Amino acid sequence: MKKILKNNDIVLTGEYLGVVEEYLPDKNSTFIKDGAIYATKTGLINLDMDKRKIEINTHQDEDRKTIKLGDIVIGSILFIRKYSVGLNFYTINKKVHFNSYFFGNVHVSQISNKYIEQISDAFRVTDIIRAKVVEEKENEFDLSTSGKDLGVIHADCTVCGTKFDKIAFGKLECSTCGNMENRKLAYDYGEINEHLRY
């Protein structure tokens, strides 16, 4: 009888998974013999039904510290260049990676779907932003903050350090010193419960 595989089913090394007509097998966790796919490790089935991709993950893989395109990251702005900002991030898809950090860049064209004249109207050093990984390079990642769920989620006044209040779309005001600045804000600026300070 043919077993129907489901996500998170446990399979053992050498177990038959299906045939190449059914699935696109992952090279790292399966092997093919005479058109049949077998597991090369013991772990949990991960099926991508759209692409018919099949792979086997272990719990170690689940905790992996690699980053994939489309991942959402949270990090703080380290520096501002003419056409991009650099940030480090420790949080990937709401998991905090305490022992490592990753480095990302947001190019001016990736900040917003609106035109940004100067980067300081979108970000300042120490802002905490939520961004999406759009390109992977060696050890760096290109990020985008275009979209209403992405952008600054926490910012302190650059004059006195008080947490900024949002007063309008893209506008922040300091309740202590009255300083006003612009940012590319995420829709939930200031309402964040996620762990942001490290």
Ligand SMILES: [Zn+2]
């Ligand atoms: Zn202030």
